[in-house]
Amino acid sequence: MSRLVLVYEPEDACRTRLARQGFPPHHALEISSYLAQSTDLALEFPAIDKACAARGVDFVPVPLDEARSVLTGVDPAATLVWTLTDGIAYFRGGAAPAMARLGGLHTIGADDSLFALCQDKFRSGAVLSALGLPVPPAGLARDGKWLVEPPVSSSGYFVKPNRLGAKIGIWPDSRCRRAEDALELSRRVHSAYRDDVVVQPYVAGRNVRASFLGVDPDAGVEALGVFFVDSGGDFQTMADSMALYGDTGAAAKAADAYDEPDLVPVAASQPGADRRIREIARALMEALGVKDVFSMDFRVEADDTVHLIEFEVCPGLPCFDFRAYCRSQWGLSLPDAMAETAARRLMAAAST
Incomplete structure (x- = not known):
């Protein structure tokens, strides 16, 4: 049977490791909040399992520290590895696509070299600038x-x-x-x-998130979801982010301190900026090999000037914006979108 192996790094494992490195508990909590999507998505593992089973796929969620043993000896032709959480410094998820490549396994997402590049903002910015893209x-x-x-x-x-x-x-x-x-x-x-x-x-403008999931393996930039993310402020802070996701986000919701930003399609008011963002996405896909699942952050000015801030090869799948993208672009819930993406990739792999 075909299987989808979802590799993730848990928040608590990260906190434990940071504590051993001498980080105070409150800073370890802040740092580990980057991995909140593993906490949030775990609640939906049963739904993802059901969606995968309906498509003939066995769903296997695996904590990062168990990935090496799980990926050893599996059938490369019937196994697809999806890395949920990345990282090269404080986080270690970038090891998962590298392990998959060593085992000759199919993967969802970019080459493992891009996992390292996008985690270093200075080096990433230098590469994007060399490609002629509008990075500050x-x-x-x-x-x-x-x-x-x-x-x-x-x-x-x-x-x-x-x-x-x-x-x-x-x-x-x-x-x-x-x-x-x-x-x-x-x-x-x-x-x-x-x-x-x-x-x-500092660059002026509104914050924009561009999301992509290639449910259809042949999907291109026309499947990109491009939305203004209006949170009520000029930019999001760490406190804003921690109130949305993971353990701290759950506490914020329980205390009615959860305020989800608004999403507004960029094309509705600034079609020129929307076109430019899709051109930038195409350049990343063609020049860097960004594919399957990714996101990009922009600042867009009123005159359609676009500033590329950064890109991610492990976007926050359970985040409100990515869920909205799956619904609007593919008409699917997040579990169904993930399962359909995996099933189509495994079917294509089996036919080659």
Whole structure:
């Protein structure tokens, strides 16, 4: 029987490892919140299992630390590996597609080299810039010292950790006026998380999330979902993100502190920006090999100027925006969308 192996890194395993490395509990909690989608999606494993079984696929969710033993000795022709949570530094999910490649197994998603690239914002930005894509130029700082000085900016700067996601280390004052303020933020980030910071000129505009799941293996950029994400503020902070997902998100919902952002199709008001975003997605797919499942974050100005902020090869599948995308683009719930994607890939693999 064909099988879908979903590999994920749990939040609690990450917290335990960070504690051994000497991180205080509150910072370990913040860092591990990046893995909240593994907590949220686990609640739907029965629904995914049912959706897969209806399509003749055996669903096998596997914590990362058990993946090596599970993937050893399986039939490469009948096994598909889907990596749910990525990571190369604080998180370790990038090992899963590499293990799959060593075993000659089929995978959902990009090549494992891209898992490493998109987790390092500074290096990723350099590659995207070399491709001629509209990424803000960046400086890099470590604990109050410039490794690469940022360009002079009349609009001020935006400061974010280099290898952390889910808005970890982004505070209300992460937009600052002076380069000296950015260096002070780099000291705070290094003290809390031991990470460098990317320092970019602040770019105006509304936040946009572009999501993609190739339920149809032949789907292209026409299947991209492009939405403004209006959260009521200029940008989301770590506190905003932690209130939406995982263990901390569940607590926020129980306390009625959950405020889901609004999603508005970009094409409805700025079709030119929508077209440009799809052109950028096509460039990533053709030049970098981004495929199957991914997301991109943008800032879009009123005159249709588009700024590419970053891309992810492990988007938050159980997040509100990705669920909405599956419904609007494919007419499927998240479990059915995942099962249908896997079943079609396994069918294609069996015929080759």
